[in-house]
Amino acid sequence: xxxxxxxxxxxxxxxxxxxxxxxxxxxxxxxxxxxxxxxxxxxxxxxxxxxxxxxxxxxxxxxxxxxxxxxxxxxxxxxxxxxxxxxxxxxxxxx
Amino acid sequence: xxxxxxxxxxxxxxxxxxxxxxxxxxxxxxxxxxxxxxxxxxxxxxxxxxxxxxxxxxxxxxxxxxxxxxxxxxxxxxxxxxxxxxxxxxxxxxxxxxxxxxxxxxxxxxxxxxxxxxxxxxxxxxxxxxxxxxxxxxxxxxxxxxxxxxxxxxxxxxxxxxxxxxxxxxxxxxxxxxxxxxxxxxxxxxxxxxxxxxxxxxxxxxxxxxxxxxxxxxxxxxxxxxxxxxxxxxxxxxxxxxxxxxxxxxxxxxxxxxxxxxxxxxxxxxxxxxxxxxxxxxxxxxxxxxxxxxxxxxxxxxxxxxxxxxxxxxxxxxxxxxxxxxxxxxxxxxxxxxxxxxxxxxxxxxxxxxxxxxxxxxxxxxxxxxxxxxxxxxxxxxxxxxxxxxxxxxxxxxxxxxxxxxxxxxxxxxxxxxxxxxxxxxxxxxxxxxxxxxxxxxxxxxxxxxxxxxxxxxxxxxxxxxxxxxxxxxxxxx
Numbered sequence: 001x002x003x004x005x006x007x008x009x010x011x012x013x014x015x016x017x018x019x020x021x022x023x024x025x026x027x028x029x030x031x032x033x034x035x036x037x038x039x040x041x042x043x044x045x046x047x048x049x050x051x052x053x054x055x056x057x058x059x060x061x062x063x064x065x066x067x068x069x070x071x072x073x074x075x076x077x078x079x080x081x082x083x084x085x086x087x088x089x090x091x092x093x094x095x
Numbered sequence: 096x097x098x099x100x101x102x103x104x105x106x107x108x109x110x111x112x113x114x115x116x117x118x119x120x121x122x123x124x125x126x127x128x129x130x131x132x133x134x135x136x137x138x139x140x141x142x143x144x145x146x147x148x149x150x151x152x153x154x155x156x157x158x159x160x161x162x163x164x165x166x167x168x169x170x171x172x173x174x175x176x177x178x179x180x181x182x183x184x185x186x187x188x189x190x191x192x193x194x195x196x197x198x199x200x201x202x203x204x205x206x207x208x209x210x211x212x213x214x215x216x217x218x219x220x221x222x223x224x225x226x227x228x229x230x231x232x233x234x235x236x237x238x239x240x241x242x243x244x245x246x247x248x249x250x251x252x253x254x255x256x257x258x259x260x261x262x263x264x265x266x267x268x269x270x271x272x273x274x275x276x277x278x279x280x281x282x283x284x285x286x287x288x289x290x291x292x293x294x295x296x297x298x299x300x301x302x303x304x305x306x307x308x309x310x311x312x313x314x315x316x317x318x319x320x321x322x323x324x325x326x327x328x329x330x331x332x333x334x335x336x337x338x339x340x341x342x343x344x345x346x347x348x349x350x351x352x353x354x355x356x357x358x359x360x361x362x363x364x365x366x367x368x369x370x371x372x373x374x375x376x377x378x379x380x381x382x383x384x385x386x387x388x389x390x391x392x393x394x395x396x397x398x399x400x401x402x403x404x405x406x407x408x409x410x411x412x413x414x415x416x417x418x419x420x421x422x423x424x425x426x427x428x429x430x431x432x433x434x435x436x437x438x439x440x441x442x443x444x445x446x447x448x449x450x451x452x453x454x455x456x457x458x459x460x461x462x463x464x465x466x467x468x469x470x471x472x473x474x475x476x477x478x479x480x481x482x483x484x485x486x487x488x489x490x491x492x493x494x495x496x497x498x499x500x501x502x503x504x505x506x507x508x509x510x511x512x513x514x515x516x517x518x519x520x521x522x523x524x525x526x527x528x529x530x531x532x533x534x535x536x537x538x539x540x541x542x543x544x545x546x547x548x549x550x551x552x553x554x555x556x557x558x559x560x561x562x563x564x565x566x567x568x569x570x571x572x573x
Contacts, residue, residue, distance in 0.1 A: 014364055016177055053170040053192070053369040059377035065112045065149030068119030069133035076137060077129070086128035087227065087236030090179040094228055094235070 001035040003028050096334070097298040100326050101306075102255035102291055106268055107246050108278040109222065109286040110153045116221050116245035117144030117187065124284050132224070132239035138182030143372055146171075150245040153277035154194045154219055155378060155386045157247060160275055160393055161214050163198025165383055171219075171373040174365045179237050180224035188248075190367040193218035194376065200251075200271070201395065202263040203413065212264050213252030222246050247277075253292065253303065258322035262315050265289055270394050274419045282313050289318055293325045294339070304329070305339040309353055311346045321346035325353050397422050405435035414443050420457045424464050431468020434475050441471060445485060449492050462491050470498035483507050483555055510557045513565065516549075519557070520569045523548045531573060545570065 005024040008031065012019040019027070073086065082089035115122055118135035135142045158165040170192040173185040195217035201209050224239035249268065255261045269287055272278040280287050294306035309325055312318045324346075329339050344353040392400070394416050401412035401422075415425045421442070428438040446467060450460060462470075470487055473479050479487060479502060490501045502508055510516055523545060524531055534541040549562050 010364075014175075014366070053375050054371065054373075056374060058374050059168075060146050060374040062148035062151060063119070063145045065114055065147050066119065067114045067121045069114075069121075071130045073129050073132070076132070076134070076139075082234070084231065084234075084236065086130070087238055088129065088179075089231060089234045090237055092228070092231075092233050092235050093179055093226060 001032070001039060003031040003035065098295045098326075098330055099298045099300075100256055100258075100322075101253045101294050101296060101303055102257075102261045102322060103253040104251045104255065104261055104264060105290045105292070106249045106251075106265065107222075107288045107290075108249065108268075108272050108280075110150055110245040110247060110277055111279050111286075112147055112149040112153070112245055114147060114149075115243035116147050116150050116219065118243055120243065122244050124281075124286075126240055128236075128238040129240060132242060136182075136224075136239050136243040138184075144187060144370075146373065146376065147245065150219060151194070151376060151378065152386055153245075153275070154217065154247055155383060156275050156277055156390060157217055157249070157272070158195035158198065159383070159387055159390060160271055161195065161198030161200060161217070161249075163214060163217070164196045165378060166192060166194050166196065167378055168192065169194040169218075169376045169378075171370045171376070172367045173370045174220075174367055176365060178223070178226075179235060180226045180239070180242065182224070182239065182242065186221060186223065187370055187373070188220035188367075189218035192375075194378070195247075200264065200267055202260065202267050204263065205259065207409070210254075210260070212254045212260075215250045215252050217247050217249045220246050220248060253294075258319045258326070261291060261322055262319045265318055266315060267394075270417060274391055274394055276391070276419075282315075285313065288313055291318065291322055291325075293322055293329070295326060295329045295333070305341050307339065307341070307353070308343045309346055310343060310356070317346055317348055320348075320351055321353055324351060328353065391419065401425075405429065405439070407435065407439050411439045411443060415439060418457075424457060427464030428468045428471065431465055432471040432475060434471055437471055437474065438468070441467065441488075445488050449488075453492075461494060462488070466491060466497055473498050473502060477509060477511065477558055478502065479507055479509050480555065480559060483509070507556060510553055511561060513561070516553075516557055516561060516565050517569065519552050520545075520549055520562075520566055523552060524569060524573050531570070534570060535573075542566070542570070 005021065005028045008024045008027045009019060012024070077083045077086075077088070080088050110116075112122060114120065115136065118133050120133040120136055121131045123131065135144060155165050169189055171187050172190040174188045174190070175185045177184055193216045196215070198214035198217070200212050200214060202212055204210055222241050222244040224237055224242040227236040227238065230236070251264065255264060269280050272287070273280045278286055282288070289312045291309040291312060292306045293309060294304040296302065296304040307325060307329070309321050312321050325344070332339055343356045345356050346353050397416045398409075398412045401407050401415060402409060405412075407415070414421075416422045425438060425442050428442060429435050432438060446460075446462070449462075450457065455461075470484055470491065473487075474481055474484050486505075487498055487501045487507060490496075490505070491498060495501050496504070527545070527548065530541050530544055534545070545566055546559075546562060549566060550557060550559070
């Protein structure tokens with residue numbers, strides 16, 4: 001499978017990464033190679049093999065529904081770049 | 096051209112666990128900002144989610160109530176997008192293998208018929224935080240108390256054909272989650288939210304038209320109005336020679352219209368993949384059976400039982416089973432007075448009207464089921480008439496005591512003493528010689544006049560049946 005530069009730019013946009021055309025071309029080549037490598041798996045016989053969601057053969061453990069976390073807002077907010085009235089502040093997200 | 100509307104609803108219900116879906120932080124509503132956001136909810140590096148058993152139990156309960164398939168194995172996936180109120184950069188949700196699939200819900204239509212609405216799936220996910228855009232200079236405030244609150248997203252088949260049907264479905268589901276006690280159903284606080292996919296197609300056409308997704312429908316009224324607005328808008332677009340575009344539209348209740356939310360997020364690609372932090376969730380048959388054993392009687396079953404057991408009309412049974420609390424209240428009243436139809440009339444009539452007037456919830460009503468039953472028992476044993484009972488009820492509602500003490504204090508006991516009634520009747524007859532003459536002359540209608548006069552003279556306290564009987568006799572003798 002080959003990845004073109006348009007594809008790369010789309011992924012970069014979704015990932016919020018800035019990328020110029022040279023970089024996009026470079027990544028398109030690299031990613032295509034990776035896909036080609038992985039595509040070898042297409043040749044494997046998977047008849048009767050269940051799709052795998054997790055490499056560990058185990059089930060999710062459940063915890064009881066109980067409050068165990070104390071309020072430590074001040075500690076958590078001590079490392080935040082900006083805080084006001086208990087809110088974390090971020091650059092404005094709507095126009 | 097005649098158009099047909101096609102609607103599918105996606106309903107998000109917050110599950111009423113005390114702690115979050117993947118962390119031990121509390122979920123209570125209304126706390127100060129970020130007081131209920133722990134490192135897992137904040138998306139701190141190195142933390143791991145651990146699934147809450149209470150969340151899985153509630154999802155299974157819903158699945159059983161929707162007569163759906165409860166998956167023995169379901170998988171959490173990451174839904175990737177960037178927004179500041181989603182600190183991890185992904186929402187943990189379920190994608191390919193949801194916990195509940197292929198259920199259905201029957202809704203009652205206005206003509207009294209029933210329609211079965213398919214439920215495609217119900218999956219578990221975490222809620223995001225809240226962004227506050229007002230009040231900060233070039234900044235947005237983020238409150239992550241809601242981040243990690245458990246949600247079940249219930250997706251219907253596109254089986255709904257009008258705004259009314261959509262509302263009926265939503266109300267039914269709302270009633271169901273509250274019966275199950277898995278969600279508090281508080282729409283103002285966002286515990287029960289609805290998005291609607293709406294499209295139109297020429298009547299008779301098999302393929303669906305292009306749909307618009309409506310957001311922000313946080314009341315039954317808004318759902319109906321937004322869908323109706325959207326149907327008209329789409330008809331106008333198509334009949335004007337245009338095409339409906341697939342997009343997300345926000346309902347604005349103030350202007351009663353839907354508006355396009357055209358953002359760069361438009362063509363979202365969430366790049367779902369199984370969350371490596373969480374193992375597949377396995378629910379075995381024992382677990383399911385244990386939950387099944389805890390299911391309460393559901394609305395449809397309760398309604399049928401009310402019709403059968405109390406011989407109520409379908410309509411009454413529907414009203415009285417609309418909420419679990421109302422059904423329980425009604426049954427408590429019946430137990431106390433043993434008069435099912437009388438109890439139904441009073442619970443749906445005087446009692447509900449008083450609730451509405453006073454704007455109080457059932458649980459806070461000043462007249463409880465026992466007190467109401469006590470009043471109805473006095474109607475049953477003819478201590479008071481139905482009319483006087485309303486006066487007594489009013490006094491009880493205002494805190495003047497139970498039925499017996501109000502009847503006693505106000506002297507409202509019905510007069511059943513034949514001698515006393517006869518004396519009043521004779522007086523009324525003596526005071527109205529002209530009417531008596533006309534009555535004797537064949538003007539039978541005047542009987543009602545005499546009944547009225549007697550009731551007036553007794554301030555409504557005479558037993559009406561007895562008055563009729565005695566009056567007839569005395570008039571004939573006069």
